[in-house]
Amino acid sequence: MSTTAFLEISRLTVAFPRSPAPVLRDIDLRIDRGEFVSVIGHSGCGKSTLLNVVAGLLKPSQGGAVLEGKEVSGPGPDRAVVFQNHSLLPWLTCAENIRLAVDQTLSRQMSRAERAGWVAHNLALVRMTQAADKRPHEISGGMKQRIGIARALAMKPKVLLMDEPFGALDALTRAHLQDQVMQIHAALGMTALMITHDVDEAVLLSDRIVMMTNGPNARIGEVLPVRLPRPRDRLALAEQPDFVHARKAVLEFLHARHANPALAAA
Numbered sequence: 001m002s003t004t005a006f007l008e009i010s011r012l013t014v015a016f017p018r019s020p021a022p023v024l025r026d027i028d029l030r031i032d033r034g035e036f037v038s039v040i041g042h043s044g045c046g047k048s049t050l051l052n053v054v055a056g057l058l059k060p061s062q063g064g065a066v067l068e069g070k071e072v073s074g075p076g077p078d079r080a081v082v083f084q085n086h087s088l089l090p091w092l093t094c095a096e097n098i099r100l101a102v103d104q105t106l107s108r109q110m111s112r113a114e115r116a117g118w119v120a121h122n123l124a125l126v127r128m129t130q131a132a133d134k135r136p137h138e139i140s141g142g143m144k145q146r147i148g149i150a151r152a153l154a155m156k157p158k159v160l161l162m163d164e165p166f167g168a169l170d171a172l173t174r175a176h177l178q179d180q181v182m183q184i185h186a187a188l189g190m191t192a193l194m195i196t197h198d199v200d201e202a203v204l205l206s207d208r209i210v211m212m213t214n215g216p217n218a219r220i221g222e223v224l225p226v227r228l229p230r231p232r233d234r235l236a237l238a239e240q241p242d243f244v245h246a247r248k249a250v251l252e253f254l255h256a257r258h259a260n261p262a263l264a265a266a
């Protein structure tokens with residue numbers, strides 16, 4: 001086996017109390033620094049469970065996650081999470097929401113003035129400078145997600161964890177945010193683990209797509225490398241054979257070989 005991975009999930013099994021069988025069983029996944037990895041699978045297979053273990057929000061029954069040689073034993077600023085529904089504090093402005101996270105994580109490394117500049121920098125990164133003084137209820141859902149992403153990135157995490165970050169957005173806003181995340185990934189080279197239901201999104205954004213089998217006892221069924229050159233342009237890719245092949249491979253996995261049992265029975 002090669003040297004230690006940047007993020008390594010090994011022999012991960014998660015069982016919930018009162019559930020007859022584990023949700024996840026024996027999951028092994030190695031993620032390199034700077035890699036963008038998506039996890040896709042039918043509803044209820046355990047994608048969020050997997051992400052929550054890496055986030056340190058959930059204790060596994062067996063195995064676990066190791067980030068840069070350090071075992072994940074709880075939440076930490078080295079793993080920032082973006083959830084499907086923004087988790088901004090409603091009484092703070094957008095800038096203050098980011099500032100709070102920055103103050104909590106970087107106050108030892110940066111002076112007050114540097115932190116203010118860093119908040120402004122991250123607002124600009126998601127093109128939300130104009131919303132700095134607005135409160136979450138004054139901006140759209142897409143804008144809230146952008147602030148959530150800026151807040152996560154502002155913590156300088158080693159890994160950006162995203163649980164269906166665009167799932168609640170309309171298709172046009174989703175496309176726009178996907179493009180922004182691709183640009184940010186190109187600029188920062190952050191390591192990202194993203195849960196998604198959207199096959200096109202997975203292919204467009206990822207270096208690898210992890211396809212989960214149905215639960216209980218869900219496992220990684222297949223891992224598809226996406227070798228499309230970057231930067232990726234959604235319009236140009238739509239007809240490219242490599243994009244079409246990758247998309248088809250994921251669709252076949254999900255709908256032919258591992259069809260959702262709940263839907264199949266309906």
Ligand SMILES: Nc1ncnc2c1ncn2[C@@H]1O[C@H](COP(=O)(O)OP(=O)(O)OP(=O)(O)O)[C@@H](O)[C@H]1O
Pocket residue numbers: 016017019023041042043044045046047048049050215
């Ligand atoms: N805290 C919990 N206690 C008991 N069961 C749980 C708990 N959290 C999740 N589960 C169960 O574990 C399974 C996997 O849930 P999880 O949310 O990880 O799936 P998912 O693949 O992310 O689903 P979706 O795509 O619908 O968000 C589901 O059957 C769910 O009901």
